[in-house]
Amino acid sequence: MKKSQSELNVFYETAHAELASALEMLAACKVTESPKQAFGYFMHAKDEYNHARSFFEMLSKRGKRASIEIARDFRFTPPSLITKGYISKKGFLIETMNLKDFIAFVYTNELLAKSSFENILILVGHSTHESRRISSIMADELRHHGMAKKFFLNHYPDLQPWQLMIYRTKETIHNKGRKIYDANLKFLDRLLTPLYRAIAYLAGTMAMKLNLNEFKRKGKNLMNISSSSIL
Amino acid sequence: MFIGVTGYNHESSAALVDENGVLVDFYREESLSRIKGDKSFPKRSIQKLLITNNLKKKDIERVAFYERPLSAFLHIAKEASLHMPRSLSLLTHQFRNFNRSSVSCYLDFLKFFRGLETKLIYSDHHLSHTLTALAYTNTKKDICSVVVDGFGDRSTASISQIVDPTEINELWECPYPISLGLFYSSITDYLGFAINEGEYKVMGLASFGDSKSNSARLVRGLMDWDSTSNEIISDMSYFDYHLSTSNSFSNKLEELLGPARNPFVRLVPGDSDFQRCADIARGAQDLTIYLLEKIFTHAHKITNSRRFLFSGGVSMNSASIDSLAQLSFVDEIIIPPSPGDAGCAIGAAFYCYIKSNYYSDFNISKPSLFPSRKEIRNDEFITEQIVSNEFSVLQRDEDDAFLKAAELIAEGEVIGTVLSSSETGPRALGNRSLLCDGKNKEAVENLNNVIKNRSPFRPTAPAMRYEIAQKYYRLRPEIYECYKSMSATCKCFEENVSLEFPTTHVDGTARVQIVENNSSLDKLLSILEPMGIEILANSSLNVSGDPTCFDLVDGLMVCSRTKLRYLLTDIGLLKRKK
Ligand SMILES: [Fe+2]
Ligand SMILES: [Fe+2]
Numbered sequence: 001m002k003k004s005q006s007e008l009n010v011f012y013e014t015a016h017a018e019l020a021s022a023l024e025m026l027a028a029c030k031v032t033e034s035p036k037q038a039f040g041y042f043m044h045a046k047d048e049y050n051h052a053r054s055f056f057e058m059l060s061k062r063g064k065r066a067s068i069e070i071a072r073d074f075r076f077t078p079p080s081l082i083t084k085g086y087i088s089k090k091g092f093l094i095e096t097m098n099l100k101d102f103i104a105f106v107y108t109n110e111l112l113a114k115s116s117f118e119n120i121l122i123l124v125g126h127s128t129h130e131s132r133r134i135s136s137i138m139a140d141e142l143r144h145h146g147m148a149k150k151f152f153l154n155h156y157p158d159l160q161p162w163q164l165m166i167y168r169t170k171e172t173i174h175n176k177g178r179k180i181y182d183a184n185l186k187f188l189d190r191l192l193t194p195l196y197r198a199i200a201y202l203a204g205t206m207a208m209k210l211n212l213n214e215f216k217r218k219g220k221n222l223m224n225i226s227s228s229s230i231l
Numbered sequence: 232m233f234i235g236v237t238g239y240n241h242e243s244s245a246a247l248v249d250e251n252g253v254l255v256d257f258y259r260e261e262s263l264s265r266i267k268g269d270k271s272f273p274k275r276s277i278q279k280l281l282i283t284n285n286l287k288k289k290d291i292e293r294v295a296f297y298e299r300p301l302s303a304f305l306h307i308a309k310e311a312s313l314h315m316p317r318s319l320s321l322l323t324h325q326f327r328n329f330n331r332s333s334v335s336c337y338l339d340f341l342k343f344f345r346g347l348e349t350k351l352i353y354s355d356h357h358l359s360h361t362l363t364a365l366a367y368t369n370t371k372k373d374i375c376s377v378v379v380d381g382f383g384d385r386s387t388a389s390i391s392q393i394v395d396p397t398e399i400n401e402l403w404e405c406p407y408p409i410s411l412g413l414f415y416s417s418i419t420d421y422l423g424f425a426i427n428e429g430e431y432k433v434m435g436l437a438s439f440g441d442s443k444s445n446s447a448r449l450v451r452g453l454m455d456w457d458s459t460s461n462e463i464i465s466d467m468s469y470f471d472y473h474l475s476t477s478n479s480f481s482n483k484l485e486e487l488l489g490p491a492r493n494p495f496v497r498l499v500p501g502d503s504d505f506q507r508c509a510d511i512a513r514g515a516q517d518l519t520i521y522l523l524e525k526i527f528t529h530a531h532k533i534t535n536s537r538r539f540l541f542s543g544g545v546s547m548n549s550a551s552i553d554s555l556a557q558l559s560f561v562d563e564i565i566i567p568p569s570p571g572d573a574g575c576a577i578g579a580a581f582y583c584y585i586k587s588n589y590y591s592d593f594n595i596s597k598p599s600l601f602p603s604r605k606e607i608r609n610d611e612f613i614t615e616q617i618v619s620n621e622f623s624v625l626q627r628d629e630d631d632a633f634l635k636a637a638e639l640i641a642e643g644e645v646i647g648t649v650l651s652s653s654e655t656g657p658r659a660l661g662n663r664s665l666l667c668d669g670k671n672k673e674a675v676e677n678l679n680n681v682i683k684n685r686s687p688f689r690p691t692a693p694a695m696r697y698e699i700a701q702k703y704y705r706l707r708p709e710i711y712e713c714y715k716s717m718s719a720t721c722k723c724f725e726e727n728v729s730l731e732f733p734t735t736h737v738d739g740t741a742r743v744q745i746v747e748n749n750s751s752l753d754k755l756l757s758i759l760e761p762m763g764i765e766i767l768a769n770s771s772l773n774v775s776g777d778p779t780c781f782d783l784v785d786g787l788m789v790c791s792r793t794k795l796r797y798l799l800t801d802i803g804l805l806k807r808k809k
């Protein structure tokens with residue numbers, strides 16, 4: 001039970017991440033002023049959409065075998081891209097970062113993505129149809145990484161490769177930090193859940209006594225209710 | 232200028248109405264973020280309204296949010312509090328996410344559009360639905376509004392009498408948690424489809440079911456109309472949507488109907504569980520029609536009206552509209568093209584407009600079916616390399632492109648369109664569509680299965696001119712306007728050839744679209760009709776699970792990701808190279 005759940009989770013989260021990358025690239029494609037870059041982002045987005053589809057298929061294959069209770073937990077709903085943090089509430093990266101940082105981000109993350117797929121390869125077993133698919137996705141990610149690197153060096157020729165290394169190290173630390181932060185948050189959440197529930201219980205006891213008859217509008221002209229009240 | 236916005240609890244969107252009462256622009260956040268059902272604060276939509284229409288914040292007189300945030304919050308909390316400790320996780324979720332609920336609308340305006348927060352006012356959820364629908368009528372007086380949805384900010388269904396746009400009196404409501412919309416969503420969920428998206432599938436599936444089956448009867452008994460108190464009644468112990476964040480139905484429903492379906496298993500006609508699921512869907516559909524008829528009958532009784540506006544998520548149940556039109560007291564039913572919550576931004580914007588012109592003359596213009604303004608930026612330039620690398624341009628001139636597209640359709644090809652302004656949504660009416668010859672079985676199958684990967688029990692809509700539709704279908708004049716936005720299904724005439732059309736559903740109905748004059752489809756059909764093609768199969772241009780395409784890049788992307796080969800656009804007719 002636990003095993004199938006954690007396995008589903010890997011595909012579920014990866015599919016989210018890949019779809020989020022696709023949307024990031026699509027957004028970049030729409031924002032850029034350069035037709036050449038637009039084409040690059042477009043093809044990149046297309047790859048990421050395909051990656052996402054592959055992982056959704058792998059998820060679905062396992063979801064079919066899982067019990068209904070578990071399967072229900074791994075249904076994909078697009079807004080969870082935002083609630084799970086794969087796409088920032090503030091906007092797409094291209095909207096919130098400068099171009100240089102954006103490319104550096106892509107450059108680093110493609111490599112990080114590739115390395116995380118190595119773990120999935122172990123899950124699906126070697127020389128299966130799925131492992132071949134994942135290997136080809138990894139090849140895509142390496143290609144994306146290479147393209148981002150080339151772009152970066154072309155546009156910022158003054159930057160030396162070692163500076164890219166710094167970007168990469170920074171982003172790796174960032175990424176690790178994100179994971180640690182996420183883990184801490186989850187831990188904190190577990191710790192605080194009883195407290196939250198206690199507060200919710202208290203608030204619920206108060207809510208129970210609420211009289212919502214005030215909200216009844218029967219017989220009233222709805223156009224005359226105060227427009228400044230949030231009640 | 233007046234802005235209306237929706238979001239947080241339901242799909243977000245923003246609408247712009249000018250000082251002459253004209254809806255000048257409208258966007259769904261999902262169109263821009265490409266996240267289907269996006270509920271986040273609609274900052275991209277608002278931004279786009281401002282940029283595309285060249286507006287500064289000072290040009291905006293008022294902004295209205297479509298519901299009363301605290302009211303929505305308190306109703307859910309109060310109901311959940313009555314079921315502690317079972318509902319504790321829902322309550323915890325509610326209180327923990329307080330700052331992410333619509334209560335923070337003011338703060339989000341402050342954060343993203345500083346200055347607009349001072350202009351913020353609040354409409355009422357069902358009033359926003361009503362005003363949206365009202366905009367689409369020709370006479371805006373003496374009409375009755377019926378709103379039925381999942382949950383607004385107070386109630387789940389309501390009836391009001393519209394004397395004129397400044398006097399809208401609410402006469403009846405169905406209080407939360409009893410809800411026809413949430414009932415339908417729970418059954419959708421039970422059948423393994425996604426809430427807010429799979430409802431169409433349940434509706435399509437119902438046509439395969441048998442009303443007399445045991446499963447249908449059991450579902451039919453889950454709710455009823457009490458004719459002494461004129462209330463909807465329901466045994467809430469079968470549902471969990473008011474108690475839980477993750478479950479919409481309870482174990483008791485599974486005890487009644489059997490185990491819920493695994494969402495990952497595709498339901499295909501002929502499967503062992505197919506008939507049971509179809510019967511359950513049939514029961515849900517029968518119950519929906521029955522309760523809607525009761526609500527409309529009551530609405531007529533208390534308002535004496537023979538003309539009705541119908542909106543809210545449940546009004547998207549196009550298979551029930553034909554029955555409503557047959558009620559003896561109905562002269563007219565108007566359903567706005569976007570009757571769900573996303574469309575409420577339009578009503579909210581009109582709310583600002585009416586409020587600002589309360590004592591002077593005002594005039595609400597009937598909005599276009601294609602209200603989203605076209606991009607100002609030069610698509611041709613920015614997509615130059617994408618097009619030259621991946622596509623060939625078959626025809627650049629508009630007339631030649633339409634002619635060539637028509638020829639391809641006649642040859643049995645499927646064509647995607649990204650033309651002019653975008654639809655209000657959720658239905659594509661030709662400008663963001665996938666089209667093929669509606670009588671060519673192979674072409675329709677190709678559209679459904681190869682390109683769209685649609686559920687086998689969801690029919691594709693046929694689009695045609697009124698004169699053509701009259702030959703094949705039993706159209707009802709009471710809902711003529713509904714056919715323009717694909718809001719109602721109709722029956723094929725008995726023993727008519729239309730029963731064999733690939734766009735006709737198993738139960739002999741079709742979700743006909745009557746094409747508007749001077750629209751893209753009208754233009755295409757005027758070329759196709761002399762070629763002998765009078766009906767187009769019309770489906771939205773998107774990959775399943777994605778929002779409908781918004782701009783040219785989205786269209787090119789659908790072509791690249793699917794087997795679709797042709798795209799009719801404002802820059803010409805394109806053909807995918809590989
Ligand atoms: Fe990827
Ligand atoms: Fe990548």
Ligand SMILES: [Fe+2]
Nearest residue numbers: 380383543572
């Ligand atoms: Fe609603």
